[in-house]
Every structure is written in structure tokens, then in C-alpha cells.
Amino acid sequence: MADFEQIKGRLHHWYQANKRQLPWRETTDPYFIWLSEVILQQTRIDQGLAYFRRFTEHYPNVKLLANASEDEVLKLWQGLGYYSRARNLHQAAKTIAQQMNGNFPDTYNNIIALKGVGEYTAAAIASISFNLPHAVVDGNVFRVLARLFGIDTPIDSTAGKKLFGELAAELLDHHHPGLHNQAMMEFGALQCTPKNPNCTNCILNDCCIALQESKIDKLPVKQGKIKIRHRYFNYIVLTDDRHSYLQKRTGNDIWKNLFEFPLVEAGEKTEIDQVLKQLDQLGIPTESQILSVSNWQKQVLSHQHIHYRFIQLEQTSPKTDRSNLIRVDQKDIFKFAVPKPIEQKLAQLEWI
DNA sequence: CAGGCGTGGCC
DNA sequence: TGGCCAAGCCT
Structure with a gap:
């Protein structure tokens, strides 16, 4: 039976031989490490890689990120999801630039104090x-530890977080914490x-409890089950002399601070008539004629299913004095950060 | 502190 | 296909 020292020694050796070559592994600059860690929260490397390159090109240092507008940062983040990460990233950059003279904090307590940086990200940086x-x-460390030591405490419970946190700390190589942490995750x-x-071909298969007890596919244990909420979005598409109209999503809801077409939300798939009755609230003339109505489509979010369709109205202008709508020229429309359904519609929008 | 927050890939 | 998962954090 292998002890802790042997286990971590094998993991480190395995990591040196098997680690992927990734841009954030070419540096220890905390700005780039931070950027990569935030981008990779709940995100696969394949998906995050292009965004890391995009952000480092646009913002080679924290001050340049701090000086950008939130709208611009969100536009760069478009398509990656969990947009609070982008808003918090930007806010933390401003904190570093303005309150720390652009110097990245160098202690755990000061790092975790940054917006959007929790226990995981602070430990990583x-x-x-x-x-x-x-x-x-x-998630990787939970899985490796749960299987290796045969622990069936749910990883999303308070007791589980405590237990796995203590175990990970016990196993940590204090001489090479960065290497050790990355080895655990890459493994x-x-x-x-x-x-x-x-x-079959694993450096730890002689001491893995889950493997010995045939529990590999049972561990780690997760208790949480999420409830899906269904929402119905009627997007009103207006075009007017090669312009269209967008509004900004505000408030604590999905896609916060992203842009979209004017929206009539309902609790079910309502009739068009019911939708048209509410146009006045958006500042859109209620007598507008319908040009087309798309089929219902669905965007799956982690906790919601958004059923949406597009209702294109005749060429018309909103009552500008009463509306929050932004009139956007066709050539400028792609400057706005939009959620996936809007992005897809914009790509095929017929301009009038 | 349990629930909310995106998107894409996998089987 | 639908459900699960992916370098979590905030409230």
C-alpha cells in the first residue's frame, strides 16, 4: 500500500510526463494565472483557450483591463457563459489598478478578497x-480523492467540502505547491x-480504494439535484432603414448587462395577440403589422430552459420618448455583447 | 447556505 | 435524447 509521499511522488512524475502544453503554463505572472483560472471556472479548456488568447491580446496587463469599459469586456466574454465572471474580473482589475497601484496582491487573504475569486482560485494563484x-x-480533486480513498461523503455538502479540503491540504506538497496542485487537476x-x-493503465491502481471495491462509477457522490425553470421569451425584431433596436438586460437575472431585442416574457407559449397587447409598454406602436413569426426554439441554461421565438414587425420606429430601446445601425450591431439566441438571430437577420 | 448563474461536448 | 459534467462564485 502506497503512502501519501509515494502517491504525490507518482502524481508529480506522471504530471511532468503527461501535462498538456498550455499558454498559462508558460508563465507564473499572477495576472495571466488569474485570467486563466477565472476563464476556466466551470469551463473546459477546449472552450476557454480562445478566450484566454483573446483577453491577453486585448489586455496584456491588468491596467489595460481596468481601463476598458464593462461593455467591451462583456463583448470579449460573449459566448463563454456565466457572465458574472466577466463583470467581477473587470471590477477586480479596477481594484488592483486603483487601490494597489497595478500590483497584483501576493498573499492568500488579499487575493481571495478580489471580486470573483473564491477558495479555489485564490489557492491556485x-x-x-x-x-x-x-x-x-x-471538481478534479474531489473526484481523484473520492476514488483514491473511497470516500462517499457528497462533495456538494458542507461536510464534504470540509473533509476533502482537509484531505487535500494534508496531501499537499509544501515544497512544490503549484506543481502539486496542477498535477492533481491534470490527473x-x-x-x-x-x-x-x-x-487499467493507472499509476495508482494498486492503491485506489474505489477500484478495489468496484465503486469507480459510484464516486464521487453528489446530492444536489437542480430544478429547471421554464420561461418563454417573445423577442420583438424591429428593423428600420438598416437599423434595429436593442435593450440592455438589467437587474439580477440571466445574461445581466448583455443586450437583446425588446422582449415580452410570458409564463407559457402565449398567443401572438397577447404579446402584441404588451408592446405599448416597450414603446412600440401597438398597431404594428407582423411580418413573420419564427418557430419556438430552446436555449438550455444550467437552471432554466428559455423557450424563445422572434416576432418581426413591419418597418416602424419606437416612440423614442417612452422607450429604453437603443437604435443601432446594422454596421454597429456586432459591437454589442449578446446571449446565444440573439447572436444566432443577428447572424441571419434580414435587414429592411 | 441552497439556489442561481451559460455554454458545449459527451454518451 | 436528455442528463451529466467542466480549473466555482455570489448571495
Whole structure:
């Protein structure tokens, strides 16, 4: 039976031989490490890679990010999801630029104080950039530890977070915390995968409790089940002399601070007549004629299913004195950060 | 503190 | 196909 020292030694050796070459592994600059960690929260490397390149090109340092507008940052983030990450990233950049003279904080407590930085991200930056002994516990680490030690405490419970956090800290290599943390995560991502892990050819298959007890596909345990809420969005598409109209989503809801067509939301798939009755509230003339109505489509979010359709009205102008709508020239429309359904519609919009 | 927050890939 | 998962955080 392998002890902790042997386990971490094997993991480090495995990591050196099997790690992927990624741009954020070419540096320890905390700005770039932070950027990569925020982008990769709940996100696959394949999806986040292009965004990392995009952000580092546009904002080579934290001050340039701080000086950008939130609208511009959200536009760069468009398509990546969980947009609060972008808003918090921008706010944290402003904090660093204005209150810390552009110097990235170099202690765990100061790092975790940044907006959008929690225990995981703070530990990652502290260990990778500053060689500080903080163990990361992400989805990969939960899975590796749960299987290796045969732990069936739910990872999304308070007790589970405490238990796995303590175990990860115990296992941490205090001399090489950054290497150790990345080895744990990379091992989970490439070897000890959620489905069909490669146990036949695994450096830990002689000491893995889950494998010995045939519980690989039972661990880790998750208790949480999420409830899906269904919403119905009637998007009103207005075109007017090669212009269209958008509004900004505000308030604490999905897609906060992104732009969309004027919207009539309902609790079900209502008749068009019911939708038209509410146009007045948007500042759109209620006598507008309908040009086309799309089929219902569906956008799946983590906690909601958005059923949406597009209702295109005749060429008309909103009552500008009463509306929050933004009149946008066709050539400027792609400057706005929009959610996926709007992005797809804009790509095929027929301009009048 | 349990619930809310996007999108895409996998089987 | 629908459900699960992916380098979590905020309130």
C-alpha cells in the first residue's frame, strides 16, 4: 500500500510526463494565472483557450483591463457563459489598478478578497504564482480523492467540502505547491476522468480504494439535484432603414448587462395577440403589422430552459420618448455583447 | 447556505 | 435524447 509521499511522488512524475502544453503554463505572472483560472471556472479548456488568447491580446496587463469599459469586456466574454465572471474580473482589475497601484496582491487573504475569486482560485494563484502552500479543491480533486480513498461523503455538502479540503491540504506538497496542485487537476482531467477512467493503465491502481471495491462509477457522490425553470421569451425584431433596436438586460437575472431585442416574457407559449397587447409598454406602436413569426426554439441554461421565438414587425420606429430601446445601425450591431439566441438571430437577420 | 448563474461536448 | 459534467462564485 502506497503512502501519501509515494502517491504525490507518482502524481508529480506522471504530471511532468503527461501535462498538456498550455499558454498559462508558460508563465507564473499572477495576472495571466488569474485570467486563466477565472476563464476556466466551470469551463473546459477546449472552450476557454480562445478566450484566454483573446483577453491577453486585448489586455496584456491588468491596467489595460481596468481601463476598458464593462461593455467591451462583456463583448470579449460573449459566448463563454456565466457572465458574472466577466463583470467581477473587470471590477477586480479596477481594484488592483486603483487601490494597489497595478500590483497584483501576493498573499492568500488579499487575493481571495478580489471580486470573483473564491477558495479555489485564490489557492491556485497563491500556489502557482507565489509558491504559497494552499491546496486547490476543484471538481478534479474531489473526484481523484473520492476514488483514491473511497470516500462517499457528497462533495456538494458542507461536510464534504470540509473533509476533502482537509484531505487535500494534508496531501499537499509544501515544497512544490503549484506543481502539486496542477498535477492533481491534470490527473483528474486526463486519467481519472468522470466517465470511463483509464484504470487499467493507472499509476495508482494498486492503491485506489474505489477500484478495489468496484465503486469507480459510484464516486464521487453528489446530492444536489437542480430544478429547471421554464420561461418563454417573445423577442420583438424591429428593423428600420438598416437599423434595429436593442435593450440592455438589467437587474439580477440571466445574461445581466448583455443586450437583446425588446422582449415580452410570458409564463407559457402565449398567443401572438397577447404579446402584441404588451408592446405599448416597450414603446412600440401597438398597431404594428407582423411580418413573420419564427418557430419556438430552446436555449438550455444550467437552471432554466428559455423557450424563445422572434416576432418581426413591419418597418416602424419606437416612440423614442417612452422607450429604453437603443437604435443601432446594422454596421454597429456586432459591437454589442449578446446571449446565444440573439447572436444566432443577428447572424441571419434580414435587414429592411 | 441552497439556489442561481451559460455554454458545449459527451454518451 | 436528455442528463451529466467542466480549473466555482455570489448571495
